[in-house]
Amino acid sequence: MGSRVRVLNVSHVLPAPDQAAVCSPEALPVDGGHVKLSFMDALFVDRVPMQRLFFYEGPGIPPLPSLVRSLRSSLAAVLAVFHPLAGKLTHRASTGDVVVDCTPAAVSPGVRFVEAEYAGTIDDMRRLAVGDEHHTEALMLLGPELNAGRLPAPVLAVQVTRPAVGAGRAVVVGVSIHHAVADGHSVWRFMSAWSAVSRSPEAASGLTPPTFDRAAIRYPKADEVARKFLRTIAPALPVARSPSLHTPPDLRRRSFLLRADDIESVKHRILAESKSIGEQMDTHPSTFVAVASLVWTSIARAKRLDPAADGDAYFLVPADLRRRLAPAVDERYFGNCVAPCFARAAARDLRDGGAGLARAAAAIGAAVRERLGDPLGGAERWLERFLAAPRERLTHAASSNRFMAYETDFGWGAPSRVELVSLFTRELVLLLGAEDGGVQVTVALDHAHMWGFAANLLMVSGQGRSQSA
Numbered sequence: 001m002g003s004r005v006r007v008l009n010v011s012h013v014l015p016a017p018d019q020a021a022v023c024s025p026e027a028l029p030v031d032g033g034h035v036k037l038s039f040m041d042a043l044f045v046d047r048v049p050m051q052r053l054f055f056y057e058g059p060g061i062p063p064l065p066s067l068v069r070s071l072r073s074s075l076a077a078v079l080a081v082f083h084p085l086a087g088k089l090t091h092r093a094s095t096g097d098v099v100v101d102c103t104p105a106a107v108s109p110g111v112r113f114v115e116a117e118y119a120g121t122i123d124d125m126r127r128l129a130v131g132d133e134h135h136t137e138a139l140m141l142l143g144p145e146l147n148a149g150r151l152p153a154p155v156l157a158v159q160v161t162r163p164a165v166g167a168g169r170a171v172v173v174g175v176s177i178h179h180a181v182a183d184g185h186s187v188w189r190f191m192s193a194w195s196a197v198s199r200s201p202e203a204a205s206g207l208t209p210p211t212f213d214r215a216a217i218r219y220p221k222a223d224e225v226a227r228k229f230l231r232t233i234a235p236a237l238p239v240a241r242s243p244s245l246h247t248p249p250d251l252r253r254r255s256f257l258l259r260a261d262d263i264e265s266v267k268h269r270i271l272a273e274s275k276s277i278g279e280q281m282d283t284h285p286s287t288f289v290a291v292a293s294l295v296w297t298s299i300a301r302a303k304r305l306d307p308a309a310d311g312d313a314y315f316l317v318p319a320d321l322r323r324r325l326a327p328a329v330d331e332r333y334f335g336n337c338v339a340p341c342f343a344r345a346a347a348r349d350l351r352d353g354g355a356g357l358a359r360a361a362a363a364i365g366a367a368v369r370e371r372l373g374d375p376l377g378g379a380e381r382w383l384e385r386f387l388a389a390p391r392e393r394l395t396h397a398a399s400s401n402r403f404m405a406y407e408t409d410f411g412w413g414a415p416s417r418v419e420l421v422s423l424f425t426r427e428l429v430l431l432l433g434a435e436d437g438g439v440q441v442t443v444a445l446d447h448a449h450m451w452g453f454a455a456n457l458l459m460v461s462g463q464g465r466s467q468s469a
Contacts, residue, residue, distance in 0.1 A: 012110035044179035061169035122170035143174030260437030273358035300350035302452030
């Protein structure tokens with residue numbers, strides 16, 4: 001794992017057998033203990049796992065042995081309800097499908113649980129995620145490895161890392177989940193359940209079970225579309241991801257905190273710019289649209305001198321469809337229920353200091369409205385459209401400011417910091433809800449563009465009142 005992190009112990013966590021009764025029959029895995037991926041799930045089979053880090057500090061942090069016991073027992077209880085997370089992502093050569101195998105043989109020996117120690121203090125660990133640019137490679141060592149390049153592969157792993165130096169109590173809880181089994185809504189539902197049971201074991205009996213039945217998403221020839229996607233993104237199954245798919249060495253990562261008043265300032269600026277160009281918005285821009293517009297225009301301006309940035313720019317936004325489908329999909333649905341929204345604008349319009357934010361907001365809003373107006377329209381061409389967008393002009397947004405990661409309390413208080421560290425594309429934007437209506441923005445960009453991006457984001461959002469997180 002590298003010289004900075006030393007593994008102390010590796011164990012495995014099985015679903016608690018005495019908790020199975022809380023899981024209703026309709027929520028259990030279907031098809032003989034297998035959950036077949038939907039076409040939405042299939043889009044993420046080749047994606048690197050989603051890795052989240054939760055930093056906890058303070059006198060309330062228990063000693064590592066008792067902390068581990070609490071996390072393991074609560075995880076076992078929750079896995080009995082979120083059973084597929086204990087399974088394996090598996091390729092069926094006979095049909096070409098990929099499924100989550102939840103049979104006893106696949107679930108055994110359980111979810112990998114790593115205890116580790118970082119060679120330094122908690123301040124050293126925290127510094128990996130602050131400052132002008134994060135130490136991405138070292139940050140990733142604080143999370144568990146989830147080797148999903150070849151199927152069958154696990155879909156969940158956990159790591160608990162303590163600092164080796166310092167008297168103060170601190171710990172980093174790292175969680176890796178394969179994107180093919182869960183979208184952001186599902187992940188945070190799982191994290192909320194796990195942390196609730198960790199705080200109070202009695203909460204396990206009151207957990208609302210999720211549902212895993214992919215038939216809830218109704219689309220003609222859904223199975224054929226899923227296989228088409230798999231043949232395109234993972235043509236060599238059971239090899240799911242080529243070893244050549246790695247983070248480019250010149251990619252840099254940095255987080256920013258936008259406070260509520262910064263975001264409100266951006267919203268007012270969007271409204272003023274829209275009015276000045278005769279395209280007044282019908283509604284007040286949402287927090288997501290305001291932050292996404294600020295990020296997109298800041299990237300466009302940072303790439304001003306890059307010839308490859310001429311022409312149109314693209315911004316990919318995921319939209320949760322649970323309440324938009326007919327019939328609606330239950331909020332308890334565990335899996336991917338998101339669709340891509342492709343915003344498009346001329347790069348020169350985004351760089352316009354007097355109208356760029358308004359142009360970006362209009363393009364993002366139009367893309368989302370178009371998708372939600374016909375949620376599954378042309379789904380068989382989603383991947384084709386994504387692959388057609390020029391890589392050097394595509395910004396990919398993920399996660400959401402609606403996900404209140406800083407409420408993940410395992411019984412020791414709120415995390416002092418949360419980081420999403422998986423980088424799967426060259427221009428990536430990750431949003432998380434922060435305290436008091438703020439938004440944490442994490443951006444991955446080419447090293448050459450990061451300084452210009454940061455300067456514009458901080459200037460436009462509030463003349464320096466925002467800060468690097």
